Amino acid sequence: MPRDAEKVRRRLQEAALHLFEERGYEPVTAAHIAAAAGVTQRTFFRHFSDKREVLFSGEDVFIAALREALSSAPSDFGPWETLRHALREAEPTFVANRAFSMPRQRIIATHPALQERAQTKMRDVATALVSSLVERGVPERSASLAAQMAMAAMHQAVSAWFESDKSHLGDHIDQAFQEVSALSSPAPRK
Amino acid sequence: MPRDAEKVRRRLQEAALHLFEERGYEPVTAAHIAAAAGVTQRTFFRHFSDKREVLFSGEDVFIAALREALSSAPSDFGPWETLRHALREAEPTFVANRAFSMPRQRIIATHPALQERAQTKMRDVATALVSSLVERGVPERSASLAAQMAMAAMHQAVSAWFESDKSHLGDHIDQAFQEVSALSSPAPRK
Numbered sequence: 001m002p003r004d005a006e007k008v009r010r011r012l013q014e015a016a017l018h019l020f021e022e023r024g025y026e027p028v029t030a031a032h033i034a035a036a037a038g039v040t041q042r043t044f045f046r047h048f049s050d051k052r053e054v055l056f057s058g059e060d061v062f063i064a065a066l067r068e069a070l071s072s073a074p075s076d077f078g079p080w081e082t083l084r085h086a087l088r089e090a091e092p093t094f095v096a097n098r099a100f101s102m103p104r105q106r107i108i109a110t111h112p113a114l115q116e117r118a119q120t121k122m123r124d125v126a127t128a129l130v131s132s133l134v135e136r137g138v139p140e141r142s143a144s145l146a147a148q149m150a151m152a153a154m155h156q157a158v159s160a161w162f163e164s165d166k167s168h169l170g171d172h173i174d175q176a177f178q179e180v181s182a183l184s185s186p187a188p189r190k
Numbered sequence: 191m192p193r194d195a196e197k198v199r200r201r202l203q204e205a206a207l208h209l210f211e212e213r214g215y216e217p218v219t220a221a222h223i224a225a226a227a228g229v230t231q232r233t234f235f236r237h238f239s240d241k242r243e244v245l246f247s248g249e250d251v252f253i254a255a256l257r258e259a260l261s262s263a264p265s266d267f268g269p270w271e272t273l274r275h276a277l278r279e280a281e282p283t284f285v286a287n288r289a290f291s292m293p294r295q296r297i298i299a300t301h302p303a304l305q306e307r308a309q310t311k312m313r314d315v316a317t318a319l320v321s322s323l324v325e326r327g328v329p330e331r332s333a334s335l336a337a338q339m340a341m342a343a344m345h346q347a348v349s350a351w352f353e354s355d356k357s358h359l360g361d362h363i364d365q366a367f368q369e370v371s372a373l374s375s376p377a378p379r380k
Contacts, residue, residue: 078373079373080373080374112310115310116306116307116309116310117306119306119309119310119313120302120305120306120309123309141346141350141369142369142373144346145342145343145346145366145369145370145373146373146374148338148339148341148342148345149338149339149342149370149373149374152335152338152339152342153335155338156331156334156335160331176335177374179331179332179335180335180339180374181374181375181376183268183269183270183332183335183336183339184270184336184339184367184370184371184374185371185375186371
């Protein structure tokens with residue numbers, strides 16, 4: 001996307017989030033968002049198919065970044081280490097989007113229909129992780145299990161990071177991955 | 191539910207699954223299902239709010255069974271062992287429902303809207319697991335992570351079980367739980 005188009009897109013996203021937080025998700029229309037961003041409705045629809053997509057269109061970029069990071073992981077890494085590596089590599093994408101992701105999460109949390117959509121998008125991310133691991137020679141079942149474990153760890157890490165302004169996402173990722181190991185270690189924990 | 195009502199309910203479910211598989215999910219109506227089960231539409235709606243619920247209403251029974259099993263786990267079990275115990279205890283519920291669950295899964299797999307609904311129901315199960323673990327004194331974050339890991343393992347186990355007629359679900363549960371441990375163990379696997 002040309003840089004100007006990217007700027008307009010970002011402005012539309014910011015305007016949408018601002019309006020959703022101010023007035024609630026339902027009453028806001030694409031026309032309101034376009035007006036608030038100072039563009040025409042037609043421009044809005046060049047960037048997003050509907051107002052819901054304003055919240056979800058970033059996933060493709062994120063998936064592409066993850067795929068890239070997965071394929072660049074050292075070849076002697078097992079699936080779990082590969083996933084940790086990829087998520088750590090994607091940290092800058094998360095950091096760059098933090099101002100967008102936090103209000104986005106609050107809006108999604110209050111709308112069941114958006115939550116279902118968010119889950120579908122998360123499944124797309126998981127599918128991308130699985131296929132990248134399979135390309136690295138990991139059996140499909142292990143890849144699927146490892147991807148779901150990593151998604152759970154990542155979700156945990158991002159939540160912790162959102163709650164604490166000054167922390168580093170990478171540290172939370174490492175901690176969550178370690179906690180998965182500790183929780184599932186065969187030794188009793190009590 | 192009285193036994194006769196339970197029988198009618200089960201007959202409606204079987205009729206619905208049969209029709210969904212035969213004609214596809216969309217064209218089948220509540221009226222078709224009621225007719226095929228030999229009851230009135232009114233009876234259908236006493237059991238299910240709509241045709242979609244025929245596929246999803248069993249989760250409440252399943253959640254109740256899991257909650258019961260979680261609270262009866264030995265008190266020295268850590269969260270992971272508690273979850274494995276509970277899922278193994280719930281095995282008879284799965285076995286009793288196998289004839290229903292397999293076609294159900296095929297129908298859901300071909301309809302994105304049903305998949306979103308299934309994911310929401312799965313989240314309800316996860317929420318129940320988390321709150322039961324928290325009641326046992328497990329910190330909420332660990333409970334949440336452990337529940338998601340267990341759900342991933344369970345999903346894997348059920349898929350493997352569906353694929354192999356003569357296997358035991360309990361063995362697949364143990365294997366999947368072991369695989370989670372092995373995958374996330376700190377030692378490199380390659």
